[in-house]
Amino acid sequence: xxxxxxxxxxxxxxxxxxxxxxxxxxxxxxxxxxxxxxxxxxxxxxxxxxxxxxxxxxxxxxxxxxxxxxxxxxxxxxxxxxxxxxxxxxxxxxxxxxxxxxxxxxxxxxxxxxxxx
Amino acid sequence: xxxxxxxxxxxxxxxxxxxxxxxxxxxxxxxxxxxxxxxxxxxxxxxxxxxxxxxxxxxxxxxxxxxxxxxxxxxxxxxxxxxxxxxxxxxxxxxxxxxxxxxxxxxxxxxxx
Numbered sequence: 191x192x193x194x195x196x197x198x199x200x201x202x203x204x205x206x207x208x209x210x211x212x213x214x215x216x217x218x219x220x221x222x223x224x225x226x227x228x229x230x231x232x233x234x235x236x237x238x239x240x241x242x243x244x245x246x247x248x249x250x251x252x253x254x255x256x257x258x259x260x261x262x263x264x265x266x267x268x269x270x271x272x273x274x275x276x277x278x279x280x281x282x283x284x285x286x287x288x289x290x291x292x293x294x295x296x297x298x299x300x301x302x303x304x305x306x307x
Numbered sequence: 308x309x310x311x312x313x314x315x316x317x318x319x320x321x322x323x324x325x326x327x328x329x330x331x332x333x334x335x336x337x338x339x340x341x342x343x344x345x346x347x348x349x350x351x352x353x354x355x356x357x358x359x360x361x362x363x364x365x366x367x368x369x370x371x372x373x374x375x376x377x378x379x380x381x382x383x384x385x386x387x388x389x390x391x392x393x394x395x396x397x398x399x400x401x402x403x404x405x406x407x408x409x410x411x412x413x414x415x416x417x418x419x420x
Contacts, residue, residue: 194350221406232311232396232410233351240406280350287406294400295341296408298350 193217194299196281202305203271211266211302213281221287222264223296224256225280233280239264240287268304276306310334311399313411321419326384328414330397333378337399341408342371342382345394354395355382387418 195214203209213222221240225233237246239258253275255267268275281299288294312331320326330340338359343351357364357371357380364371370383384391397411 196350199348230316230412232309232412234410235407238406245406282350284406288402294406295353295356298343298352300348300350 194281194283194297196279196299196302198302199300200303200305202307203268204307205272206270209268209271209304211268211279211281211304213264213266213299214262215281215283215297216262217283217285217297218261219283219285219297220261221284222258223282223284224254224264224266225282227278227280227301228276236266271304271306273306276304278303309412310337311397311409311411313395313397313414315414316412317415317417319417319419320387322389323386326382326387326391326416326418328382328384328395328397328416330380330382330411331378332380332399332409334399334401334409335378336401336403337409338402339400340371340373340380341398341400342369343396343398343410345396345413351396384416387416389418389420392416392418 197212223238224236227233236250258264278301280301282296284296310333341356342354344354345351355369357373373380394413394415396413398408
């Protein structure tokens, strides 16, 4: 089955210790997104790639970086995690931009829950 | 500023009855709306959507209603089943914005057997 895979599912890191979260997709979609979701809050878009073009949201902290070495993989790097970065991180893909049947429907991975000690 | 609001954090419904989940939005530029369902330990999965040119879209037991003048949409599940117990997220996007979904905070639905 074509899908969006996130590894690891649970990640524990120490305050200030860099951490990398991984996302891969077998859908061959052009667009890959990273969302942060804190408890009882809405998923918040951090950034996305259209192919190799990186698009950062204006309010995404500099502490968060991303890499997309190829179509299938995208990484989220948190350079110096703080306690406030503990959250669920969701990766999503879409075939293209646009709404729904125009190819913009987003498919989500299961998420990585990050704990910062 | 929360542009998409789901004011009910939780809802309990008896099996076989109707579940109604509500969502309000503030941005009049939104023209496409979606509902996602999320089970524990899984990512959100697409459920149903509606374009602003329609006021209703139906898919089996799921119907979404859109009231543009009130900036309100609702998801109806009839009849509700225990397997429908999940968190439901409303999301909105603008065709002029191309890619960005704005999500609500979700409503946890519990269907009681």
